[in-house]
Amino acid sequence: MSDGTARDKEARKRVEEALVIPRRANGADDAASVADTAVLDDLHEADRLPLIFAQDIDGSMVAIPQLVEDILTEGGVAEIYGAPTVGKTYFVIECICSVARGVPFLGKRTVQGACVYVACESPASVKGRLLAYKLHHRIKDLPVAVVPQTLDLHDPEADTGRLITATDEAAKVLGKVKLIVIDTLARSMGDGDENSTRDMSAFVHNVTHLSRVTAATVLIVHHSGKDASRGARGSVVLLGGVDTEITATCDEISGIHTLEVLKQRDLSTRGLRLSARFIPVEIGTDCWGKPQTACVLEWVENSADASRPMPRGRTQGIVYAVMKALLQESKNFGKAGAPAGRPCVEVETVVPVIAERLLCRPGQRQYQVRRALTAMTGDGEIYQTTQGWLWIN
Incomplete structure (x- = not known):
């Protein structure tokens, strides 16, 4: 339990005890009345919420450590x-x-x-x-x-x-x-x-x-x-x-x-x-x-x-996962200007293979594969393609 929580509970306890004290008659012990007031002040302090005023906010308050x-x-x-x-x-x-x-x-x-x-x-x-x-x-x-x-x-x-x-x-x-x-x-x-x-x-x-x-x-x-x-x-x-x-x-x-x-x-x-x-x-x-x-x-x-950006969305994620396996298994390297030793695949060969993994309507699958590959291909993207060959950037 934190010190603040302990103080709050103690203040509440003191107030609860004070509230059961009968109202004092006129001329009662002034010291006791002062003590009761102090107890109520403690409750007020314990229940008070912190306030931050916009006029006090400056650069030092928004710099997050x-x-x-x-x-x-x-x-x-x-x-x-x-x-x-x-x-x-x-x-x-x-x-x-x-x-x-x-x-x-x-x-x-x-x-x-x-x-x-x-x-x-x-x-x-x-x-x-x-x-x-x-x-x-x-x-x-x-x-x-x-x-x-x-x-x-x-x-x-x-x-x-x-x-x-x-x-x-x-x-x-x-x-x-x-x-x-x-x-x-x-x-x-x-x-x-x-x-x-x-x-x-x-x-x-x-x-x-x-x-x-x-x-x-x-x-x-x-x-x-x-x-x-x-x-x-x-x-x-x-x-x-x-x-x-x-x-x-x-x-x-x-x-x-x-x-x-x-x-x-x-x-x-x-x-x-x-x-x-x-x-x-x-x-x-x-x-x-x-x-x-x-x-x-x-x-x-x-x-x-x-x-290199990563796949965006479910379809690109599936295409990327299948392409990863196909490139790892490829026996073709450095095709159509790809870096020497870089595995390559033929786009027209892999599109139907990837399409089988999609869950959309059969007539839309190859279209969705081509669309995903196009979005992930180019300078600064995941893949590069030339003359029908595709490889990872």
Whole structure:
């Protein structure tokens, strides 16, 4: 319970006690009357809402403090989601390590502070990835603490308070905690149902409370649904409740992993994209003596891959997914002026193959495929085409 809440409850209790005191007769103890008045003043103060007057608003009041430049605000609640294997956790590990050291994250400045990583899903892999980061950057000390177990942040009486206490304990050792990661939402919902409006509302309320009490940014790792084009899995309450939503994707052909800011409540950076390559680092051996690796991120700066737009809408998403498989299987390279070694496909060959995957009327399918390919083709787009051959930009 916060100090402010405790004071409010104490003031209310004093007023309730005062209200049952019989009205004093004329000439009663003046000191007692003064005390009663003070109690009522306390109630008034406890119930008073804050007011901000427009005449007092200036530039200093609208400059939102940022933890990671253009991406995470200080004390906010954010969500990163994506399909399995796109590298969500690698991005998050890179982010917390950057904040812990106060160094740029994929070219974006950070405010230094300790971090707490709640590894609900795979504590061993989180530890391995932290080790890879330390080895790659040749550092020993890193102000990051890992909570290696699942938590229930759906029931307010379960683990929210324990996590606040753990954060306070980490701060005593590492310094002020600036970022708390919850990985993943599904493993921290307890008995809650992420598709339930009521249950997701409870979860959002608790992580918001966690952020307010600790004054740390909370970053939730989440999954996309079966149809990635429809966004994060579960109730839309999550989207409404977070300050920032980020999606992670991977282009398997180029090997480029990308973050894109889809929602930004307090900053004008919606649509920002940051990309990286994953570089394997050997971190030791397994029980059979075989080398084990984990990845670190290499920022892709000013790259055509980094700025390449992604599919927009359901039809483009289906076309893109099928094209990815067809290009990976292609035995044709460098056709019609494509870069040497770049896989290519013939447009007229792939259109009917992709059309079979669409759910619209049969007579409209090939038209919709051509329309989607046209929208995704050209300078600065996903694909390039010449003389009937198509390849990825």
